[in-house]
Amino acid sequence: MPTILRSPSGPAGGTLPGFASVDGGLVVDLSVMRSVRVDVDEQTAWVQGGANGADLHAETLTYGLAGIAGWTNAVGLGGFLLHGGYGCLSAKLGLGVDTILELEVVSANGEVLRVTPSENPDLFWAARGAGSNFGVVTWMKVQLVPVPEQVLAGVLVYDAVEATELLEHLNELNGRVPDDMMFIAHMAVLPDDPAYPGELHGKLVVDVMIVHVGSLAQAGADVRGLREEFAPLIDTVAPRSLRDFMTELSAGYPGIRQRMDDDQVVELSDEVIDVVVSAARTMADRGLQPMSYLIMYPYRGAASRTPEHASACPVGRGHWSITGAAFWEDPADDARHIGWCDDVSAALHDGGVATGAVYANCQPEVNLERQRRSFGEERWNRLASIKAKYDPENVFHHNHNIPPAS
Numbered sequence: 001m002p003t004i005l006r007s008p009s010g011p012a013g014g015t016l017p018g019f020a021s022v023d024g025g026l027v028v029d030l031s032v033m034r035s036v037r038v039d040v041d042e043q044t045a046w047v048q049g050g051a052n053g054a055d056l057h058a059e060t061l062t063y064g065l066a067g068i069a070g071w072t073n074a075v076g077l078g079g080f081l082l083h084g085g086y087g088c089l090s091a092k093l094g095l096g097v098d099t100i101l102e103l104e105v106v107s108a109n110g111e112v113l114r115v116t117p118s119e120n121p122d123l124f125w126a127a128r129g130a131g132s133n134f135g136v137v138t139w140m141k142v143q144l145v146p147v148p149e150q151v152l153a154g155v156l157v158y159d160a161v162e163a164t165e166l167l168e169h170l171n172e173l174n175g176r177v178p179d180d181m182m183f184i185a186h187m188a189v190l191p192d193d194p195a196y197p198g199e200l201h202g203k204l205v206v207d208v209m210i211v212h213v214g215s216l217a218q219a220g221a222d223v224r225g226l227r228e229e230f231a232p233l234i235d236t237v238a239p240r241s242l243r244d245f246m247t248e249l250s251a252g253y254p255g256i257r258q259r260m261d262d263d264q265v266v267e268l269s270d271e272v273i274d275v276v277v278s279a280a281r282t283m284a285d286r287g288l289q290p291m292s293y294l295i296m297y298p299y300r301g302a303a304s305r306t307p308e309h310a311s312a313c314p315v316g317r318g319h320w321s322i323t324g325a326a327f328w329e330d331p332a333d334d335a336r337h338i339g340w341c342d343d344v345s346a347a348l349h350d351g352g353v354a355t356g357a358v359y360a361n362c363q364p365e366v367n368l369e370r371q372r373r374s375f376g377e378e379r380w381n382r383l384a385s386i387k388a389k390y391d392p393e394n395v396f397h398h399n400h401n402i403p404p405a406s
Contacts, residue, residue, distance in 0.1 A: 084359050086361075091301030151245070156207065180214030183297075185208050200233060
């Protein structure tokens, strides 16, 4: 019988490939297991498997602490952290998998396991990167970091005619700003929305989302080049609480049909920028809904310094992710939106710039060969052996599955 886990990523729990529901199987719904217990002295938190970003922020920010969470408050922390976990504090703290200090796992045979670097260390390595394959994670102990009451956060929006030069600047900026600063770039067509000036409706833009958790003086200095060397059409970057900023982001996330497909590249090279800009310029002509966009973000700072094989997570440390993200409402538009995301990925591979690694939280459907290629043979074989130890019957297989070694 297929057995799946569901935590509250959205109104009823969800994942991009649809792993949150199954016909003829068992759904383990963790949505009532949302406790967060903060240890202020240790700067850590114990988080239940069903907690989401809002639950974490509500408890930790009270003490001036924060941890890795998704880019909207509704994202469940369990799957998000265990399969990578890239958030607005990743330059400061690392990926979500890097912040996991201990786990409580219920195995396929019903045994409750304490999982640490010294107790069940093989499972501790495997769960941080491929966690849904090995059991039900009921608790996670995670590292936190102090954050100020006011952070510098917001979005700078630019005309896409500046896209090439702007992305070149971001590639260079990535190597010199401190770990306190995280940024993500998007290319999108602005919708007919009163939140934007009327003259910008339907316009292709590049926006740079910034979260800086250092001093406001340092943050202003680090952002100055983006404000002075390029002319933003919209500038919402300002001091605010991290809680308020995350609430704003969550309000703007469309809960409709969607597809995301991630590929990783070593850097924003000229070849990568050409692919990205060319793909973005086809969005309007191909009839994509304006809420769709291309995402570019670096695994920088602390996320770049964790040793490559410290966990099973295959993310390229110090590399960039390029993600085609399409959102739409009418099922009749499925083919054009899915096709555009697939074409972005194909262009990166055809151009020889994709590394083959995939950020699992943005992997759209089950593809065993792509999964294996992303992990690499050494990781894959090690994971298959650990799977055979903890789940030999492959009870947990309605996921990006790693079959047990025979």
